[in-house]
Amino acid sequence: MPVDRPRTTADKHDRIIDAAIEVFAEKGFHHARISDIAAKAEVADGTIYLYFRNKDDVLITIFEEKMGMLIEGLKQSLEGVDDPLERIRTFARYHFKQVKDHEALAEVLQIELRLSNKFLKEYRPTQLWEYLNVFAGILRDGQERGVIREVDPFASMWAFFGALDEIAMQWVLANKERKLRFSLDASAEAVAEIFVRGVAANPSAIPVATPLPSQFESLS
Amino acid sequence: MPVDRPRTTADKHDRIIDAAIEVFAEKGFHHARISDIAAKAEVADGTIYLYFRNKDDVLITIFEEKMGMLIEGLKQSLEGVDDPLERIRTFARYHFKQVKDHEALAEVLQIELRLSNKFLKEYRPTQLWEYLNVFAGILRDGQERGVIREVDPFASMWAFFGALDEIAMQWVLANKERKLRFSLDASAEAVAEIFVRGVAANPSAIPVATPLPSQFESLS
Amino acid sequence: MPVDRPRTTADKHDRIIDAAIEVFAEKGFHHARISDIAAKAEVADGTIYLYFRNKDDVLITIFEEKMGMLIEGLKQSLEGVDDPLERIRTFARYHFKQVKDHEALAEVLQIELRLSNKFLKEYRPTQLWEYLNVFAGILRDGQERGVIREVDPFASMWAFFGALDEIAMQWVLANKERKLRFSLDASAEAVAEIFVRGVAANPSAIPVATPLPSQFESLS
Amino acid sequence: MPVDRPRTTADKHDRIIDAAIEVFAEKGFHHARISDIAAKAEVADGTIYLYFRNKDDVLITIFEEKMGMLIEGLKQSLEGVDDPLERIRTFARYHFKQVKDHEALAEVLQIELRLSNKFLKEYRPTQLWEYLNVFAGILRDGQERGVIREVDPFASMWAFFGALDEIAMQWVLANKERKLRFSLDASAEAVAEIFVRGVAANPSAIPVATPLPSQFESLS
DNA sequence: AATGAATGAGCTTTCATTCAT
DNA sequence: AATGAATGAAAGCTCATTCAT
Numbered sequence: 001m002p003v004d005r006p007r008t009t010a011d012k013h014d015r016i017i018d019a020a021i022e023v024f025a026e027k028g029f030h031h032a033r034i035s036d037i038a039a040k041a042e043v044a045d046g047t048i049y050l051y052f053r054n055k056d057d058v059l060i061t062i063f064e065e066k067m068g069m070l071i072e073g074l075k076q077s078l079e080g081v082d083d084p085l086e087r088i089r090t091f092a093r094y095h096f097k098q099v100k101d102h103e104a105l106a107e108v109l110q111i112e113l114r115l116s117n118k119f120l121k122e123y124r125p126t127q128l129w130e131y132l133n134v135f136a137g138i139l140r141d142g143q144e145r146g147v148i149r150e151v152d153p154f155a156s157m158w159a160f161f162g163a164l165d166e167i168a169m170q171w172v173l174a175n176k177e178r179k180l181r182f183s184l185d186a187s188a189e190a191v192a193e194i195f196v197r198g199v200a201a202n203p204s205a206i207p208v209a210t211p212l213p214s215q216f217e218s219l220s
Numbered sequence: 221m222p223v224d225r226p227r228t229t230a231d232k233h234d235r236i237i238d239a240a241i242e243v244f245a246e247k248g249f250h251h252a253r254i255s256d257i258a259a260k261a262e263v264a265d266g267t268i269y270l271y272f273r274n275k276d277d278v279l280i281t282i283f284e285e286k287m288g289m290l291i292e293g294l295k296q297s298l299e300g301v302d303d304p305l306e307r308i309r310t311f312a313r314y315h316f317k318q319v320k321d322h323e324a325l326a327e328v329l330q331i332e333l334r335l336s337n338k339f340l341k342e343y344r345p346t347q348l349w350e351y352l353n354v355f356a357g358i359l360r361d362g363q364e365r366g367v368i369r370e371v372d373p374f375a376s377m378w379a380f381f382g383a384l385d386e387i388a389m390q391w392v393l394a395n396k397e398r399k400l401r402f403s404l405d406a407s408a409e410a411v412a413e414i415f416v417r418g419v420a421a422n423p424s425a426i427p428v429a430t431p432l433p434s435q436f437e438s439l440s
Numbered sequence: 441m442p443v444d445r446p447r448t449t450a451d452k453h454d455r456i457i458d459a460a461i462e463v464f465a466e467k468g469f470h471h472a473r474i475s476d477i478a479a480k481a482e483v484a485d486g487t488i489y490l491y492f493r494n495k496d497d498v499l500i501t502i503f504e505e506k507m508g509m510l511i512e513g514l515k516q517s518l519e520g521v522d523d524p525l526e527r528i529r530t531f532a533r534y535h536f537k538q539v540k541d542h543e544a545l546a547e548v549l550q551i552e553l554r555l556s557n558k559f560l561k562e563y564r565p566t567q568l569w570e571y572l573n574v575f576a577g578i579l580r581d582g583q584e585r586g587v588i589r590e591v592d593p594f595a596s597m598w599a600f601f602g603a604l605d606e607i608a609m610q611w612v613l614a615n616k617e618r619k620l621r622f623s624l625d626a627s628a629e630a631v632a633e634i635f636v637r638g639v640a641a642n643p644s645a646i647p648v649a650t651p652l653p654s655q656f657e658s659l660s
Numbered sequence: 661m662p663v664d665r666p667r668t669t670a671d672k673h674d675r676i677i678d679a680a681i682e683v684f685a686e687k688g689f690h691h692a693r694i695s696d697i698a699a700k701a702e703v704a705d706g707t708i709y710l711y712f713r714n715k716d717d718v719l720i721t722i723f724e725e726k727m728g729m730l731i732e733g734l735k736q737s738l739e740g741v742d743d744p745l746e747r748i749r750t751f752a753r754y755h756f757k758q759v760k761d762h763e764a765l766a767e768v769l770q771i772e773l774r775l776s777n778k779f780l781k782e783y784r785p786t787q788l789w790e791y792l793n794v795f796a797g798i799l800r801d802g803q804e805r806g807v808i809r810e811v812d813p814f815a816s817m818w819a820f821f822g823a824l825d826e827i828a829m830q831w832v833l834a835n836k837e838r839k840l841r842f843s844l845d846a847s848a849e850a851v852a853e854i855f856v857r858g859v860a861a862n863p864s865a866i867p868v869a870t871p872l873p874s875q876f877e878s879l880s
Numbered sequence: 881a882a883t884g885a886a887t888g889a890g891c892t893t894t895c896a897t898t899c900a901t
Numbered sequence: 902a903a904t905g906a907a908t909g910a911a912a913g914c915t916c917a918t919t920c921a922t
Binding site for chain 2: 890891892893894895
């Protein structure tokens with residue numbers, strides 16, 4: 001019964017991923033050195049290349065694995081919610097909650113990932129589409145039920161994601177610089193409300209919610 | 221009427237900017253060499269440093285100068301339009317028209333600019349805020365007139381921009397790879413319609429437009 | 441009668457030389473830019489090339505002109521001194537006095553000049569030889585008079601200069617760093633005494649001077 | 661008994677140092693490229709940076725390691741010599757012998773090292789002080805024995821080194837240009853004799869040596 | 881599987897110098 | 902004589918990746 005085998009277990013893959021998230025968040029993808037990640041994961045530099053093709057692959061893998069988890073979580077969050085319009089709200093709330101709950105990961109996914117040539121220009125983010133397809137599915141379902149008007153699910157889905165993403169981006173950047181952060185919760189409601197009413201077949205039937213206060217003033 | 225005055229005029233600044241846009245769009249910011257830009261602008265490498273601090277400064281300057289022009293153009297486009305909801309539609313149409321009309325520039329502003337550490341992490345894009353403030357102004361004006369409901373102008377503005385930007389991004393990326401492009405015109409209408417209804421005080425009064433067809437299928 | 445012609449006089453040559461001494465002393469020869477010198481001399485960059493072949497030429501000219509003055513001064517200092525041994529002492533005292541009285545110039549001549557490839561490897565410092573020949577002359581004269589023994593004037597001259605120069609160098613470096621400086625006056629006496637006795641035909645006849653105290657302790 | 665083991669041994673440090681001495685002597689420190697050194701040492705450019713911080717560090721390391729050896733050798737040379745005055749002569753002879761026996765190294769230490777900003781302005785040449793302290797030690801010992809008069813060991817030490825160094829410098833420069841070289845052996849005796857008599861308590865007791873002929877004529 | 885020493889490609893930027901005005 | 906905008910050469914260093922052990 002081996003005592004003191006603190007990190008021997010072959011969880012090297014995970015250790016590298018976790019180390020990379022921290023290092024990328026701290027120094028940025030471009031300034032992060034493989035040797036930094038290796039040191040933090042307590043493996044040799046070369047070992048990283050047994051698990052990943054190259055530095056970009058580490059970043060991409062972070063994206064894929066974490067997106068997989070996010071998709072799972074999203075689906076779970078939506079499980080108990082039936083009304084398509086309420087599902088839209090749930091989606092927005094879930095999205096921002098993840099950003100708030102996983103700062104380092106959010107920084108990597110929001111910022112560093114976008115700074116990668118490979119990701120932006122060559123990679124097909126299948127996982128992202130799957131994530132967004134959940135939204136398109138909500139719309140299609142709502143359209144079948146007659147709750148949502150005839151909107152193009154694809155255009156709407158990208159617009160929705162763009163809105164969530166931009167606000168998440170601003171929040172992460174502000175958070176990174178320790179500037180006064182605006183409320184992500186309020187943002188979730190605001191964005192959700194615009195889209196709910198924007199796609200609803202009968203927007204007049206939607207009860208007017210009192211908007212949560214205090215938004216973004218500090219940024220302009 | 222001077223024919224063939226190849227490089228006499230002291231418009232070196234503009235020549236460098238224009239050359240840089242082409243080179244950045246073609247090779248990407250990171251792979252673009254100063255000497256590439258200099259060659260295309262028909263100046264010496266060192267001359268670029270008489271007009272710009274460094275490579276990043278060239279990129280940032282492209283952003284600032286072109287955004288200045290876009291803001292001007294946007295304001296002109298809105299001049300004849302009175303109805304706040306119609307102004308939202310005009311904004312969206314204008315935004316996408318610029319993307320379509322200036323491919324190289326759009327590629328630089330959509331892609332290369334985002335790949336710049338300096339821009340993303342250090343630069344305060346005042347011009348972007350000014351651009352977006354036009355949208356916030358539309359909302360405030362509409363709220364005063366009672367046409368637009370109580371939405372947070374800031375959150376809405378970022379959501380609106382995020383939606384436009386994401387779709388523009390997808391279009392530019394698809395365009396870059398010569399993949400079948402979806403219709404930006406249709407997207408403009410779709411996004412505009414969501415936001416118009418999303419922020420309208422009385423959405424039921426908005427006539428249902430027949431959505432333009434054919435969206436995004438090629439991307440998924 | 442021209443009023444207010446502060447710098448119009450065609451003393452540009454001198455203005456450039458003086459500016460260069462200051463700039464070289466302050467930033468070092470390598471880091472000094474021609475434009476720095478031009479700015480301080482209040483002339484255009486190109487103007488410097490009307491008066492000097494290149495940057496090295498400015499440095500060399502400083503050496504030549506200032507050495508010319510030093511040689512003159514040295515000869516004047518020696519004028520009233522007849523005894524060859526005393527002339528050696530006078531030489532040493534004069535050398536160190538110049539170092540102490542002209543800090544910026546000393547820094548340029550002691551440090552920056554030596555850092556110049558051109559000066560060290562290509563230039564024939566005729567002026568330096570003339571300066572040292574004064575010492576060789578003292579020796580030869582002393583030998584004719586029988587006061588100085590059969591030493592090789594050339595070897596002795598370089599040894600003497602080396603000794604003066606090394607101590608001057610240490611003092612300038614210490615002075616530059618604002619470290620506690622040792623006494624140049626005491627050093628003059630010490631070095632002079634070694635050489636006086638070292639070359640004297642009859643050293644026993646030389647009265648033993650009480651050495652000045654406090655030397656160099658701070659440097660080791 | 662392995663013949664032909666060209667680069668297997670992990671003596672890369674030494675190989676780089678030796679290559680650097682040759683390259684620095686041949687092309688000068690400033691014109692020597694890292695790739696030149698790497699090629700001569702038969703390692704990759706980057707390998708040099710595994711062993712040295714930068715180009716200056718290579719130069720400084722040459723100084724430190726070689727000075728360490730010189731100090732050792734000096735101490736050995738002095739081992740059998742008891743008389744302080746004779747020890748001074750031994751010091752001078754040793755110094756010049758090293759210059760003559762290691763031409764490339766002498767060129768680097770005499771010339772290139774002095775052309776280095778880092779070395780001249782920032783570096784504290786501890787090893788040099790140790791080398792010179794040997795001389796100061798000789799003086800102190802001689803003073804205790806009453807053989808050497810009351811001279812300041814510090815001033816004398818720098819003067820002695822300056823004298824040796826200047827003559828070595830002139831010889832190396834002349835040697836470099838293939839000009840007629842003067843005799844370093846004769847110079848050793850000449851300089852030694854000046855300092856021996858210069859610091860001796862009883863110079864009259866020193867037998868007059870016939871000076872070695874032919875000095876320096878070719879230089880003036 | 882793991883290591884880590886070794887590799888080598890890649891390019892911005894400065895600034896002395898020129899020369900048209 | 903004077904200007905100063907324009908030129909263009911030149912190389913150190915980093916670090917992702919490899920591969921012998």
